[in-house]
Amino acid sequence: MAFYRPPAWQKPVALAALAAACALPFVLEAIDQAFYIGFATRLLIFALAATSLNLVLGFGGMVSLGHAAFFGIGAYVAAICQQAGINEALLVFPAAMAVAGLFALAVGAVSLRTRGVYFIMITLAFAQMVYYLFISARAWGGDDGLPLAGRMTLAGFSLAGDNSLFFASLAALTATMLLFGRLAQARFGRTLQAIRENETRMEALGYPVFRYRLAAFALGGAVAGLAGALLANLTGLASPNLLQWMQSGTLLVMVIIGGVGSLWGGVVGAALLLGLEEVLAGLTEHWHIVLGLLLLGVVLFAPRGIATLFGRRDG
């Protein structure tokens, strides 16, 4: 392992991608395909959720199978806030992050005392607990989930337009990528990566290993909560399906396909998975088979993920 260092191509490529993303809604409108703005927003939101898992899994080395819990909690916090009459995203989004982050802190405080397969199982168990809690909570819609009456406002501006929600999601993803990219090179990120490589050695250097892991786990949970709140705005529903272990699995697959521990892994994985689903589902109803083959191909030929195929590996 070497510490994460941004490859030379990253800055220009990132800026170009950002510029292209900013132009996208207008291009889609110009060619009468505005329908795809919603899809692009969905992609950004899942990229954000997968990126948050990649902090935990890729940089922290913690294989969590319960990440969807934080994602789903973010969505429910948004819906519940709206039900309570709070419709301002500047209040709701931080609240979603805080609740998801605090819950992650509690889950992490227990789970991070275990290792390996026990950690996977205990994070899964916590997430399923949350899932069953929400499907049995009648006040919050039970099985059906909790619908939103409409989209929220952000600093007074309505997110009702597809473009505004797209740009809000893009801003959230950009800020997260910027933070994680810096974090990975800063003291915290290096500590985290070194712990991933050799926990005992770090302890013998005087590091309270547990605390750093827990902080990363909670930060990942908070960002997943933000993604959930954005998704609730997009789909107009906080669904219990978001909390289910299948969802955690999907996020894991995104990160693994994209590149575990590579800054762009979550983005690339989410784009690839959702993009393929969109294209293939139109052609055949057996698109999952193609997806399976892709996953197989990645594990066999690019075990560090698609993102690492470009330029020098940056894990």
Next chain:
Amino acid sequence: MADALLEVRGLSRRFAAVDALKEVNFSVAAGEVHALIGPNGAGKTTFIHHVSGALRPDSGSVHFAGHDVTGLSMHERVRAGMARSYQITNVFSGLCARDNVALAVQGRADAGSSFRFWRPVAAETTLLAEADSWLAQVGLADKADTVAGSLSHGEQRALELAMALATKPQLLLLDEPMAGTGPEESARMVELIENLARHVTILLVEHDMDAVFRLADRISVLVNGRMICTGTPDEVRSDPGVRRAYLGDHL
């Protein structure tokens, strides 16, 4: 001993039916080089694990700098001033030598918090300069940018030592620093430890008897989990129990 930096009292530990350590009393005085020797399987590594905090005793206590540290975890003991190097080289092989030592510096309480999320370590010149100065101390000044995994075995042992030193310990636990090194590298390592001994108290576990008798102020002998003798090199050399149990004709 009143000025003992490290004192172990009545330490016992059983693994299944085996007494790995039995009522061990042991102390290291501030400023000395204290060597721990014993045949293979005597319990030396187990003992070191109990001192460093990797393992907890069934009974007995460990005192460091006047405080009972028996209940402290490994990282808390390191923060209290106790550093260790490993018998099997245990460096971050994918990182360059400088980054390895920088991690050790960064872990120290007086080097500031590691909960820093924004400023790249590459821009922390004080941290990196300090790492370089520790590398210079162990003779690795010109290897700072070399990936640890491609250093020679002896250089990796020296790097391991630089990392332990960078935690600024009062007590250095060296677990077989000469293990696997050739004669030339061993000689360099002995010289290095001799230099370090002027600044820091050292507990040395080592098989190389030439090194032990050259470096140690006092030697303790552990056999079958029992500390059978502690004394100056001359006393240990002439102790009939030690001769019988372990050293044979080597001395």
